[in-house]
Amino acid sequence: MKERQSTFVRWTLDRHVTKVRVMPRDTFTRKSRAQFETKNTEGDIVMDWKAYGQHLLIFYAQQYGGQYIGFASDPPTPSxxxxxxxxxxxxxxxxxxxxxxxxxxxxxxxxxxxxxxxxxxxxxxxxxxxxxxxxxxxxxxxxxxxxxxxxxxxxxxxxxxxxxxxxxxxxxxxxxxxxxxxxxxxxxxxxxxxxxxxxxxxxxxxxxxxxxxxxxxxxxxxxxxxxxxxxxxxxxxxxxxxxxxxxxxxxxxxxxxxxxxxxxxxxxxxxxxxxxxxxxxxxNVPTHAEWTIKYIQAEGAHYAEQATPSPAALSTKVASGPEDLHDYGFYTAHHDDSTGHLIISASSVRFVSNVGHRVHWHLPYDQISNLEKLDRLVTKNMPTVKNDSGKDLRLVSKAGKEWVLMNLDQRDQAFSQIVGFSATVWQVVW
Incomplete structure (x- = not known):
């Protein structure tokens, strides 16, 4: 039964979860009344009650049921x-x-x-x-x-x-x-x-x-x-x-x-x-996807506490700093015309090129805003290209910066590891 449960979790994450984002209620901030006040030509303060009322409605809706706002509102291209x-x-x-x-x-x-x-x-x-x-x-x-x-x-x-x-x-x-x-x-x-x-x-x-x-x-x-x-x-x-x-x-x-x-x-x-x-x-009775994310995050937290560093992490020369001993995933990918590895650790994700073992970027989990699987060949209706899986992974930071890792053969596994090791409260968008 434990094996069937694990198989179901992998199947759900691989096939039925393609986009996640930070829970909107955790990012939506309430504005003060003063921010809706303006001065007219006579110098009097005018309150925009309509805009203020709409803002309050959205704020309380996010606080009460933010986990359901925006779900499935951005479907992929039908195919x-x-x-x-x-x-x-x-x-x-x-x-x-x-x-x-x-x-x-x-x-x-x-x-x-x-x-x-x-x-x-x-x-x-x-x-x-x-x-x-x-x-x-x-x-x-x-x-x-x-x-x-x-x-x-x-x-x-x-x-x-x-x-x-x-x-x-x-x-x-x-x-x-x-x-x-x-x-x-x-x-x-x-x-x-x-x-x-x-x-x-x-x-x-x-x-x-x-x-x-x-x-x-x-x-x-x-x-x-x-x-x-x-x-x-x-x-x-x-x-x-x-x-x-x-x-x-x-x-x-x-x-x-x-x-x-x-x-x-x-x-x-x-x-x-x-x-x-x-x-x-x-x-708040979860769907399979919502329950799966909680399940894999619990497994990720347990694994991070119990697991010893992997042999690959001990021998790699591409990383720097104390996180070397806590790297769990190494995936070949392309980014900005560079071939390298997406490295997943217990607290962050980074991309390191094969040439010079240079760290192109480093992103802690608590700074990730959106995580999305992209199927490039399916979306563009392109024929299968040899040595190109067409599986890409898109990461967006809370500051709005975006990274797209292309031709990531084990993309689904990398996606699951990022979700599992992060302590973020994710909302399944699609």
Missing amino acids: KETILPNIERLIVASSPFQEFIMTTRRVYRWESRAETAKYLLIYLTLWYLNLILPGVLTAILYFVVERRVNRNTLENLREDIKHREDVNRTALSLTEFIEKKGDEKWANDLLEGSGSWLMIQLADLAGFFESMRNFYEWTVPSRTMATLSILVIAILITTLAPVWLLAKSATLGAGVMFFGLFPVATNFPEYRLLVSPSKRLFW
């Missing part, structure tokens, strides 16, 4: 290579619901008369007592708590692996279909007539299913407990409140969403997650 990862995210995260659909199909087809009769009896009883909605909510509560009490057993794990490796069995979900059949040509048709809008919707939907799954899996127990407390309150309300009040509340909620939340999400897409009812329900 099979860029849209496929989010389709994979959606398929993997929704796999439990695919199994639920298959179970529902089995019930309404009366494939097992005893099973269908059981559900029919439950339904008629709840319907007669006017408890359909609280009954459904109670079932959700039961399954989540039961998941916490009874974790996956080794036998469950064996059956899961056996099922996925048996290519002769019919796939029960799209996840297994992709693993068994591959991804050749099946996504091309989805790109016809689609663009950035579709990619953003896919990213949001995948994030919703991932948060729901992590809620069910108790990935962050405190957040699952908080959501369950809301669910308990909802069960009590739907059980005790009269039907007319529930109907009136539901129609009022629909009106607030239609006239209040939807316009904000449409006109200000960077803030769409702040007004998303589903995101509010699963507030």
Whole structure:
């Protein structure tokens, strides 16, 4: 299980995380009222209340939910290579619901008369007592708590692996279909007539299913407990409140969403997650990418404390200073027409040329503002060039300076090490 977890972390970081930035709420500063005051031609002080009010709204929005502002608002150029990862995210995260659909199909087809009769009896009883909605909510509560009490057993794990490796069995979900059949040509048709809008919707939907799954899996127990407390309150309300009040509340909620939340999400897409009812329900329940970053940072901190210096770090002559003994990653790359190595240490990253072993630049982790993977050949629709992977890595400092490392063969690993060794609170942008 530990090995499967590590594999999942690597797969998520390599395929589903391409851009990260410092959490906006940590960089957005509040301005004073005096900065919005100006003098008119008569020498009187005039206050720009509109600009000041907008600034306060943005500031408090950043403080309250900065982790969700701007997420997936800057998608890459639509192509099979860029849209496929989010389709994979959606398929993997929704796999439990695919199994639920298959179970529902089995019930309404009366494939097992005893099973269908059981559900029919439950339904008629709840319907007669006017408890359909609280009954459904109670079932959700039961399954989540039961998941916490009874974790996956080794036998469950064996059956899961056996099922996925048996290519002769019919796939029960799209996840297994992709693993068994591959991804050749099946996504091309989805790109016809689609663009950035579709990619953003896919990213949001995948994030919703991932948060729901992590809620069910108790990935962050405190957040699952908080959501369950809301669910308990909802069960009590739907059980005790009269039907007319529930109907009136539901129609009022629909009106607030239609006239209040939807316009904000449409006109200000960077803030769409702040007004998303589903995101509010699963507030701070992480997506797979967010959980993966926390996981690898914990591993990086543990490794930096326990690991001894690598032989390469001890023998290298390209570095200088006390950080020589704490270098963990050495990656061949090109920068400004120079061939050299990107060297990752416990506290910083630097580029050293092969000629003269000169340090071109040195960047501490706490000075990195943005980190982004670039696929040069895919973006420009260029054919594959021999000895050029087309994998680049872009780093931006908080001062706005930018470095692009080109033809970085092990770019994904370097990206993961920078994220893992840094103590920065990252926001996944894409």
